[in-house]
Amino acid sequence: MDRPEKIIVLDDEAELRNMLQRFLTGQGFEVRVVADSKRLDRYLLREPFDLLVLDLMMEPEDGLSVCRRLRAEGQTLPILMLTAKGDPVDKVVGLEMGADDYLAKPFLPRELVARIRALLRRQKMAAGEPTVTSNKVRFGDFCLDVGKQMLTRAGESVEIHSAQMLLLHALGSSPNRPVSRDNLIARTRGRDHDALDRSIDVQVLRLRQIVEDDPSKPRFIKTVWGVGYMLMADIEP
Template identity: 75%
Template sequence: MDRSARIIVLDDEAELRNMLQRFLTAQGFSVRVVENGARLKRYLEREPYDVLVLDLMIGDENGLDICKQLRDAGETLPILMLTAKGDPLDRVAGLETGADDYLAKPFLPQELTARINALLRRQKIAAGDPTVTTQSVRFGDFRLDVAKSLLFRGDEPVELHSAQMLLLTALGSSPNRAVSRDNLIARARGREHDALDRSIDVQVLRLRQMIESDPSKPRFIKTVWGVGYMLIADVES
């Protein structure tokens, strides 16, 4: 279990909200509970979460609509949908609107925990495990301190926009390996996720303009067609 995982629960039933908060907190999660879509939106804008537990029927609101709105806005956090309905068509509808998993009420609390942990594992795999976490990588005249997210040209620091630095650090943490666009988004989620979502190609172009002698024929940030991008670099111990 990832005890640092942050869970946010949206359910309009106060008794169930409180029960879920107590149980999930006892399992080691950091838990926030909200009762409507407006409060959910405010909390998601303030801080990152790792899993959303979303009730299908929320008073006058509809969990399917909330799920679709989040996905349309570019939100990628895993969503576990709860419903009192056991109809397989409801499950299909939830998955088609962007939910990652589905759990029918009533359910065992232990099954909820197991499903949350499965989503966290899936997210970790999707993000890709960095192969470099403390070293520096060098490419051309540049040196990237991966741990500190600092770029140098010779001995001089190079200023980058935060989104570009996040992208370069994500690439630098897996040098000489193709990293998918989805992985790059997932690695940056919780910091500048919105800045990278749907704009990675633009940030790659800007990075190339800064570090490549000929951006149209890049030596360091390579496009891996059908996958994403790769940073060609030497790893320093």
Template identity: 80%
Template sequence: MDRPAKIIVLDDEVELRNMLLRFLRGHGFDVRAAEDSKRLDRYLEREPFDLLVLDLMIGAEDGLEICARLRTQGQTLPILMLTAKGDPLDRVAGLETGADDYLAKPFLPRELVARINALLRRQKIASGDVTVTSQSVRFGDFTLDVARQQLTRAGTPQEIHSAQMLLLVALASSPNRPVSRDNLLARARGREHDALDRSIDVQVLRLRQIIEDDPSKPRFIKTVWGVGYMLVADVEP
């Protein structure tokens, strides 16, 4: 039986935070709640989460700043942003900083659950086999924490675009085995995208520019002619 999805909620309004805790737990989610970004960071350091529900208007570091910082740190867990503002420009700003979806207050609780489930389905496709998400994958000086979807080099977090991170996680789901372009498209882009095979080749090139010393002679992301690509790596439980 699959474990319940783990969700972290960040909202500085006690009443709304407690309501979200009760409601989401009532729908079978494993939920933690944080009142500020410091508490959020402590949770994310201790354990992996499947999704973050993030309030836009909070404290000294607002939701946009938190979202941008997490993405810069290489954190790619899905982020659903909540805000009392209904201005489309706020929605655009949230999405541009790395949020995956946006829900304006007041909202119907059922819509919140529907959006969370949609994001979790998309992430499951992107991450491939969920049984590998407790592993770390090492290649050269790099370590990919699959659970947290964080890439480090010699212990230093690396800045990586979410598209390349999803591709790397897709390859890391089947380390040392060829993964077809169709499979990578499904995992890294989601089945709802009507993308061309060549787009994967472009993303692989960009990923190689990040992790390979010489992208023209890759050590870690190998081309398997007639099939797709393979990540050469050591897997640690």
């Protein structure tokens, strides 16, 4: 059974904190609420969270400052910013500081949940979370054994450089789902940094030259504009 997604709420209004905790818990989330950034920092050091709901207007450290600081520290969890202001400038500034979405008070609880679920879906898609770990994926005459990191064509082993194999494995671990460029770079450079070119796009082109009949019109390794790449494949047990 999958664990409930964990959300932490930072808001200095006790009434709103309690309301959000009750409502979001009722929607199936595991929820922590804190009243100031110091408590938030302690929680983030202690356990991982899937999303932060962050109030903009707080003292002594406001939401913009918290957001900017977390991003500067390398914190990547999605941030949904809440504010009583309706000024579009505040929205732009919040997004520029690193927030992923923005919701003005007062808001409908259902809209908050819809935005949270959308951010969580986007995070999973961008992260390219593996959907298979030991299965085989087939595309055309090719078969990738995800667990063994082995590529065959019509049953015969295919010679492939380790850099392209790492890239194919990253795509094959999440077949038919977009994987972001940042995720592909992180998952391929870890073991073979020197073998990779400056751009992940160059590595994709080289991989296409191995598995595509016409690399300029790819059937299997598709470009997902604004996200990254996706391997179109059939999954076998």
